Amino acid sequence: MRQLITLLLRHRRTVKSPPAAAILVRRGAHYKSPKAANPPTPPKPPQKPQSFSHHDQTWEDPYSWMSSLNDKVAMRHMDIYMEQEEKYAEAVMADTERLQSKLQSEMASRLASDLSTPPLRWGPWLYYRRAEEGKQYPVLCRRLASLNEEFISHKSPSAGFDFTSGKRIEQRLLDYNQEAQRFGGYAYEELSEVSPDHRFLAYTMYDKDNDFYRLSVRNLNSGALCSKPQADHVSSLAWAKDGQALLYVVRDQKKRPCRIYCSIIGSTDDDVLLLEELDDSTYVNIRHTKDFRFVTVITFTPKSSKVFLINAADPLSGLTLVWECEGLAHCILEHHHGLLYLFTDAAKEGQPVDFHYLLCSPVDASTGPRIWENVFIDDLDLVVEDVDICSTNLVMILREDRNFRLCSVPLPLPAGKGPVSLKELHPNYLPLPKYVSQISPGPNYDYYSSTLRFTISSPVMPDAVVDYDLSSGKWNIVQQQNILYERTKVLYGTASLPSILKQTSNTTTVDSPNDVRLNDYDLWNDLSEFYACERHNVCSYDGVEVPLTILRSRKNKREDKNPGLLHGHGAYGELLDKRWRSELKSLLDRGWLIAYADVRGGGGGGKKWHHDGRGTKKNNSIEDYISCAKYLIEREIVNENKLAGWGYSAGGLLVASAINFCPDLFRAVVLKVPFLDATNTLLNPILPLTAADYEEFGYPWNIDDFHAIRKYSPYDNVRKDALYPAVLISSSFNTRFGVWEAAKWVARVREHAIYDPKRPVLLNLTTDIVEENRYLQCKESALEAAFLIKVMES
Secondary structure: OOHHHHHHHHHHHOOOOOOOOOEOOOOOOOOOOOOOOOOOOOOOOOOOOEEEEEOOEEEEEOOHHHHOOOOHHHHHHHHHHHHHHHHHHHHHOOOOHHHHHHHHHHHHHOOOOOOOOOOEEEOOEEEEEEOOOOOOOOEEEEEEHHHOOOOOOOOOHHHHEEOOOOEEOEEEEEEHHHHHHHOOOOOOEEEEEEOOOOOEEEEEEEEOOOOEEEEEEEEOOOOOEOOOOOOEOEEEEEEEHHHOEEEEEEEOOOOOEEEEEEEEOOOOOOOEEEEEOOOOOOEEEEEEOOOOOEEEEEEEOOOEEEEEEEEOOOHHHOOEEEEEEEOOOOEEEEEEOOEEEEEEOOOEOOEOOOOEEEEEEEOOOOOOOOOOEEOEOOOOOOEEEEEEEOOOEEEEEEEEOOEEEEEEEEOOOOOOOOOEOHHHHOOEEOOOOOOOOEEEEOOOOOOOOOEEEEEEEEOOEEEEEEEEEOOOOEEEEEEEOOHHHHHHHHHHOOOOHHHHHHHHOOEEEOOOOOOOOHHHHHHOOOOOOOEEEEEEEEEOOOOOEEEEEEEEEOOOOHHHOOOEEEEEOOOOOOOOOOOOOHHHHHHHOOOOEEEEEOOOOOOOOHHHHHHOOOHHHHHHHHHHHHHHHHHHHHOOOOOOOOEEEEEEOHHHHHHHHHHHHOOOOOOEEEEEOOOOOHHHHHHOOOOOOOHHHHHHHOOOOOHHHHHHHHHHOOHHHOOOOOOOOEEEEEEOOOOOOOHHHHHHHHHHHHHHOOOOOOOOEEEEEEOOOOOOOHHHHHHHHHHHHHHHHHHHHO
8 A cells, every 4th residue: 555655746756657778789609718919998988178166165077968868969979979888888898698598598487477367356347468379469358357356367368268158257457568559669558557347447658659648447347448538648547436537637838737527527627627736846645445435535745644535435525634734744535434544654743654543534524623543552673664455454565674474354343442452463474485575465456355455575485465354364375476386397398287386376274363373384386495595784884784585505505705796775765676586586596695785764764763864874875785794894804805686776876986096996887777876976966856855865955965966976076097897887968867867877887997807897778668568577687697697807
């Protein structure tokens, strides 16, 4: 539930979609030790110095012309420079072609052969997406659950045919291959909502040429597109009036969600403007409560947050303010049997809190001012990270220190007792595997179903999609890739289908509310028998303990001091992605160690942990990352000359800043679409920034924030006459942080640092965003792995 409000911000601070870009760098030969031949010469872009002044500082930027997108001459120079970078990267990696080919084959062989999603029941229907052979994109389908209660298969076209009755039982709702034809060969969907009467589908598709999301509504009975609404720049939507009306939010030219419209389906009348926020600092988001009784409207600025209700039965009746607070706060509202439940992290009595909490208030507060009461007594040892709700239960994702748990309590909660301890409600703790790194709620559209779906992630287990039946206590792994079985199938060619089904889909009953039996761990398809997962606490420069997770193959002895790859992110309060990634298996099996530094600024440690690594305290996250790197070397966990860093987006800023601080600490670094030119991007954004971006990295118009930005900005702090690690940096014109940031940083590193052909700095230019093309993802991952292996063995 908590994720819904952050979705609005997340799109603005990351790549437009998870990128799997077509690589322009050509893959060169199997890696061998470099010969004595002269190494390729890195390109040198022209310098056109330009002076800038702000507050009490003046500085010169010789590469500012690279971001002059409206200067045709500058862009011609940029095209030439990009071509030179492509040829240079091609030449440097020319001796790794066979290695890249082998790595790509390994990674591609581990891709899940079936891209279909497990069926999700909502009312009388089972909804699912399935892939068709030879097609790039899936098809959204549904069938009546009553026609096939067991739902034998949803993976092939024949699954839509009932051979007993001779009737087709599958309904194709949306073919994304046809949508790709509408949108220039590319299909990326951001929002998708079926109406509560199951008659319409509202969805938004990304228009790459115009850089916005376009709203369409499709009649699910006829398959035809509705004539209205058809709107552009749509950021959120919600159904009302039992599916007869659709509310949607539109962004302005600065991509700020600010206007709410209501469209009556089938009506020829113009859509009605319900709300327009003219203040440039105010953002708007909407969603419906799970019972479709209300539409919640959330408006927020850096100074305040407000929640309004719209009666879904009469969406034109106006907005009712039900809650407000000072400052920017997460707030999600749900309704259950006449009570409103608010999940928020807003300040209490003017004092900031380090956690989320749950409030409750009657819907009907007409007799006096609305009063919100705490549901639970605050327990700092057991923090509620997220919640989901159905008609019978409240489900909570809990964090106990750095360990995640999942539990449910029956609804309605005891009334008239005031705040209660969670333990008093005797929560039912649901089974989980070892080393859980994240728990994500599934769609869970059906308010009246007692079965809720969650995705469980772990560093040593492929993501498991699990259905928990809260009424019976049964749980079922409905989808999880079996890495070991697929490998066995490749090597030996045969396997027993019943045994496979038994291994990959398990139904278990928990006998008592808190009984998670030890043998339940055997039912999860984890890889801990082959890969060890260790958790360490690292003392940072100021005495704060930073969690460090280490993953290694059990075949490799720790005293071998093998190469290591240290991941970091540390921004927006988001959890570091520690999920099992099959492409990293190629490094693990070659003796590499994979480490994850949960530095300040990221998630998993409460609001204070996030705030202590942002703005003027951004230096903390950088020092935390450096401390983790030194820990790996000093404890002889990683060879002192074979440590690499890895950062994505804002994590690229973290890693690039760390090598500015300690350039000799790392042998190699991989940066993906990184944020590198903080000073210029925050002062003069080419792409609009949100309030959350400035909260995270600082307001340059505040002199203290400005000084902090100048201190950590990677581009502004490249050290002169220092030996930098080898760097592979991937970027694109289609990313949140444009290729000019990467190009400027690469040029400055080459200009200032000591040149060493064994430590090349490569710019890998990527093009179109192709999320679904997993083979291009493998190609890019193979390039990264080959680069790391080449550098470490040179």
